[in-house]
Amino acid sequence: MTTLTVNGTKHELDLPDDTPLLWALRDILGMTGTKFGCGMALCGACTVHMDGQPIRSCVTTLALANGKSITTIEAIQADPVGKQVQEAWLDVGVAQCGFCQAGQIMSATALLKKNPKPSDDDIDSFMSGNICRCGTYNRIKKAIHKAADKTEV
Amino acid sequence: MSQSENTLLIKNVSRRGFLKGALAGAALVLAAKWDFALAEEDKKYGAAAMPNGWVDDPNVFISIHNDGSVTIVNHRSEMGQGIRTSLVMVVADELGADWNKVTVLQADANEEKYGNQNTDGSRSMRHWFNPMRRAAASARTMLEQAAAQKWQVPVAECKAGVHEIIHTPSGKKLSFAEVAEIASQLPVPARDTLVLKSRDEWRYMGRETGDTYQTRNNPIRPLAIDGEDIVQGKALYGADIHLEGMVYAVIQRPLVYGSTLKSVDDSATKKVPGVIKTLTLDTASQPAGFSPLGGVAVIASNTWAAIKGRNALKIDWDETPAGENAQYDSVEYRKLLEATAQKPGKVIRENGDLAAGFKKASDTISAQYYMPHMAQAPMEPPVAIAKVTADSAEVWAPVQNPQATKGTVAAAIGLKPEQVTVHVTLLGGGFGRKSKPDYAAEAAILAKQVGKPVRVQWTREDDLHHSYFHTVSLEHFEAGLDKKGKPTAWLHRSLAPTISSLFTQDPMHKAVFELGMGLANFPYDIPAMRIENPEAPAHVRIGWFRSVYNLPHAFGIQSFIAECAHKAGVDHKKYILDLLGPARKIDPPSVGANWNYGENPKDYPIDIGRMRGVIEKVTEEADWGKKLPAGRGMGLAMHYSFVSYAAVVMDVEVEKSGNIIIHSADIAYDCGPQINPERIRSQLEGAIVMGIGIALQNEISAKDGKIQQDNFHQYLLPRMVNSPRKVRVHLVNNNLDIAPGGVGEPGLPPVAPALCNAIFAATGKRIRTLPIANQLSS
Ligand code: FES
Numbered sequence: 001m002t003t004l005t006v007n008g009t010k011h012e013l014d015l016p017d018d019t020p021l022l023w024a025l026r027d028i029l030g031m032t033g034t035k036f037g038c039g040m041a042l043c044g045a046c047t048v049h050m051d052g053q054p055i056r057s058c059v060t061t062l063a064l065a066n067g068k069s070i071t072t073i074e075a076i077q078a079d080p081v082g083k084q085v086q087e088a089w090l091d092v093g094v095a096q097c098g099f100c101q102a103g104q105i106m107s108a109t110a111l112l113k114k115n116p117k118p119s120d121d122d123i124d125s126f127m128s129g130n131i132c133r134c135g136t137y138n139r140i141k142k143a144i145h146k147a148a149d150k151t152e153v
Numbered sequence: 154m155s156q157s158e159n160t161l162l163i164k165n166v167s168r169r170g171f172l173k174g175a176l177a178g179a180a181l182v183l184a185a186k187w188d189f190a191l192a193e194e195d196k197k198y199g200a201a202a203m204p205n206g207w208v209d210d211p212n213v214f215i216s217i218h219n220d221g222s223v224t225i226v227n228h229r230s231e232m233g234q235g236i237r238t239s240l241v242m243v244v245a246d247e248l249g250a251d252w253n254k255v256t257v258l259q260a261d262a263n264e265e266k267y268g269n270q271n272t273d274g275s276r277s278m279r280h281w282f283n284p285m286r287r288a289a290a291s292a293r294t295m296l297e298q299a300a301a302q303k304w305q306v307p308v309a310e311c312k313a314g315v316h317e318i319i320h321t322p323s324g325k326k327l328s329f330a331e332v333a334e335i336a337s338q339l340p341v342p343a344r345d346t347l348v349l350k351s352r353d354e355w356r357y358m359g360r361e362t363g364d365t366y367q368t369r370n371n372p373i374r375p376l377a378i379d380g381e382d383i384v385q386g387k388a389l390y391g392a393d394i395h396l397e398g399m400v401y402a403v404i405q406r407p408l409v410y411g412s413t414l415k416s417v418d419d420s421a422t423k424k425v426p427g428v429i430k431t432l433t434l435d436t437a438s439q440p441a442g443f444s445p446l447g448g449v450a451v452i453a454s455n456t457w458a459a460i461k462g463r464n465a466l467k468i469d470w471d472e473t474p475a476g477e478n479a480q481y482d483s484v485e486y487r488k489l490l491e492a493t494a495q496k497p498g499k500v501i502r503e504n505g506d507l508a509a510g511f512k513k514a515s516d517t518i519s520a521q522y523y524m525p526h527m528a529q530a531p532m533e534p535p536v537a538i539a540k541v542t543a544d545s546a547e548v549w550a551p552v553q554n555p556q557a558t559k560g561t562v563a564a565a566i567g568l569k570p571e572q573v574t575v576h577v578t579l580l581g582g583g584f585g586r587k588s589k590p591d592y593a594a595e596a597a598i599l600a601k602q603v604g605k606p607v608r609v610q611w612t613r614e615d616d617l618h619h620s621y622f623h624t625v626s627l628e629h630f631e632a633g634l635d636k637k638g639k640p641t642a643w644l645h646r647s648l649a650p651t652i653s654s655l656f657t658q659d660p661m662h663k664a665v666f667e668l669g670m671g672l673a674n675f676p677y678d679i680p681a682m683r684i685e686n687p688e689a690p691a692h693v694r695i696g697w698f699r700s701v702y703n704l705p706h707a708f709g710i711q712s713f714i715a716e717c718a719h720k721a722g723v724d725h726k727k728y729i730l731d732l733l734g735p736a737r738k739i740d741p742p743s744v745g746a747n748w749n750y751g752e753n754p755k756d757y758p759i760d761i762g763r764m765r766g767v768i769e770k771v772t773e774e775a776d777w778g779k780k781l782p783a784g785r786g787m788g789l790a791m792h793y794s795f796v797s798y799a800a801v802v803m804d805v806e807v808e809k810s811g812n813i814i815i816h817s818a819d820i821a822y823d824c825g826p827q828i829n830p831e832r833i834r835s836q837l838e839g840a841i842v843m844g845i846g847i848a849l850q851n852e853i854s855a856k857d858g859k860i861q862q863d864n865f866h867q868y869l870l871p872r873m874v875n876s877p878r879k880v881r882v883h884l885v886n887n888n889l890d891i892a893p894g895g896v897g898e899p900g901l902p903p904v905a906p907a908l909c910n911a912i913f914a915a916t917g918k919r920i921r922t923l924p925i926a927n928q929l930s931s
């Protein structure tokens with residue numbers, strides 16, 4: 001039995017310990033905002049926050065997540081930084097297909113919490129674990145700068 | 154196009170209210186069909202020539218509700234190109250609707266009702282701009298007529314404002330809600346009586362990011378129908394639909410195309426917690442078309458259990474039926490193409506006397522360019538959900554071709570197409586992969602066998618192993634140059650297995666549509682030339698990949714022209730302009746190009762002036778010829794595809810380590826009228842990134858018939874570090890008098906050759922094999 005707090009709500013999950021958090025979120029808890037892109041920590045589509053840290057939920061087993069507090073895209077607007085990131089994403093018109101964007105937003109929020117005024121290079125290195133097959137990288141960068149500017153005031 | 158003869162038909166059938174027309178979903182109104190109206194000549198081209206043609210009946214697409222809210226049906230698949238927003242912009246604008254009162258409804262597969270839905274070939278806006286404008290203008294006219302009736306005034310005095318009708322002499326107003334009921338009783342007006350809005354009356358169309366206009370609560374945001382859902386994780390893609398009692402499946406498909414199942418040991422699989430059962434699926438015979446590949450399915454109570462169960466399967470495959478596919482080896486295959494390219498092949502175009510042209514030359518040059526297979530690898534891997542009863546099936550899937558999905562599913566489970574409902578979800582990227590609905594048929598087959606709703610999830614490994622791959626290709630060139638370096642003779646042998654191998658037995662030559670993609674319609678002014686297409690067999694499933702055969706043709710031609718320019722000692726820009734010759738319009742059939750993206754060559758000639766235009770624009774904006782430090786260079790390439798024109802300049806630095814820094818990418822683009830420029834820009838920005846991936850990283854290879862790349866550690870995709878520091882998009886020729894061109898694909902073909910030309914300028918090293926991978930690090 002795994003106990004998780006997801007977006008503030010406690011859940012008990014009766015699944016094998018090696019089940020990745022991603023599939024528990026998507027298939028069992030029905031929270032489909034977090035996406036499956038590779039299953040090997042190579043694309044970032046499945047990024048969520050675990051005790052505030054960005055993690056790839058496709059390789060984070062329930063054994064590792066047990067007792068932890070998880071935040072997903074569905075609740076990131078409750079976070080002031082997350083909210084700014086979402087707003088900047090809309091202002092810049094970042095998304096194309098949108099499939100990678102939950103992961104991008106979760107990574108970008110984690111970046112800005114750590115580094116409220118990142119340089120282009122900081123953004124490049126932090127965000128390069130997140131693939132966007134539609135190629136929205138330049139808009140992502142622009143939106144992160146925009147969110148950083150707003151968060152400051 | 155003349156459509157007035159259609160009017161009678163619409164009038165007779167249209168006395169149904171659009172008050173609830175589209176939402177009622179009952180297809181009570183017969184859609185107007187093109188075949189009553191168009192001259193024979195026009196039926197051969199454009200939207201009219203697509204299966205089920207176009208429809209412009211407002212009852213099919215527009216509903217106005219009692220509270221005044223408007224529902225607009227979008228029947229094209231959304232995969233990031235923004236068509237759900239762009240077509241709704243067209244309708245909302247022409248109707249006079251308030252954006253905040255508009256919602257979009259995604260159509261199920263139903264081409265009999267909506268007209269063609271196949272979202273491929275950069276066609277959505279090109280084919281649907283005018284029908285959608287007409288549908289909305291009809292509805293607006295009916296609202297104006299209704300207001301005239303209510304006020305008992307001449308209709309000429311009634312004009313739609315924003316979500317209301319204004320009586321112009323008095324300033325009196327009626328909201329859409331107040332006149333919708335009466336309007337719904339009126340006949341749809343004749344097409345030739347419709348007055349379309351002029352461009353200065355548009356509120357939504359033609360806007361750029363940052364323009365001030367009304368959107369939900371924010372005056373500066375680009376319009377994006379799904380934007381808020383996406384950033385909140387609420388947007389629904391294929392795997393996000395949940396049905397009561399649904400079970401989860403993953404499938405082990407044969408890794409060699411055409412091999413069959415010999416035996417399977419599922420004893421370990423059955424011990425995996427959560428696994429319910431395994432099922433075997435018939436393996437597809439070749440050519441497979443859109444049929445599923447078959448194999449062994451693991452059914453489980455969640456996706457992870459199914460994946461684990463599949464890992465535990467022990468399967469023996471029989472590779473005999475696969476024939477030569479079982480020996481498919483990309484290294485050997487390249488050698489075969491190279492050897493074949495030494496000999497003459499099927500001639501597809503010839504002008505002038507090639508031998509004499511070579512004799513006249515004072516110098517010769519030759520080169521070969523190779524591009525490997527690639528996988529589209531949309532971020533969302535294929536996935537589908539199906540629910541099947543004895544006489545019906547319902548499918549939810551991210552598909553580019555809903556109607557083909559319906560037919561493929563029906564055939565797979567022995568139903569008639571009309572017994573199958575296909576709900577189209579958002580697509581997490583498509584790029585051509587999701588034009589082929591094999592995964593939807595898998596879900597239906599399994600749902601039928603299991604007796605419960607089934608979700609089939611493809612893993613990334615499945616996606617890379619079983620894509621419908623972009624073709625592998627070799628472009629071989631020989632040219633004779635005169636004293637000034639200008640070609641006197643040009644020989645191009647173009648080799649690649651064809652997509653028609655999916656549907657017919659062992660075709661060895663490119664299909665007419667593949668030849669039409671920048672090969673047969675070669676636009677340059679060379680006195681003697683021959684284009685040949687030697688044989689090339691297919692050993693894997695080959696399919697459409699964004700821009701399709703334009704990719705190798707552009708890579709070869711645009712690289713070789715740059716090589717000729719270098720040999721001639723002439724600036725590349727000057728050389729290519731010279732080679733194009735003066736601005737003029739070429740009738741494609743007159744040069745032997747018998748396929749012009751399905752468009753009428755009269756409306757869509759090959760326009761050398763527009764080719765020159767994008768080259769002039771991009772070089773000017775990128776400051777072509779400016780002095781750059783050592784190790785840095787600029788490269789140029791231009792390509793015409795999907796009846797649009799694109800030219801790219803890249804400014805690239807190659808570090809000592811071989812690492813490539815792209816300082817900037819400029820693209821000039823001419824698709825004629827720009828309906829949603831903000832999304833045109835985003836498509837082109839994306840094309841640049843994807844093109845960089847094609848140049849630097851993308852490679853699918855086979856050994857012993859099996860694909861060697863399993864996931865993104867082996868099939869590398871461009872990441873943020875690879876993208877240019879600056880991307881600048883320059884849109885030109887925004888002119889409603891020009892027939893609209895495509896947007897999704899044409900930006901891509903010139904990117905890789907521009908990058909390779911820039912690398913040559915920076916380092917003197919000519920790239921003739923893609924991907925570049927570590928070719929620069931030695
Ligand atoms: S799905 Fe987890 S990183 Fe790709």
Ligand code: FES
Nearest residue numbers: 098100132133134
């Ligand atoms: S927006 Fe499509 S993958 Fe990023």
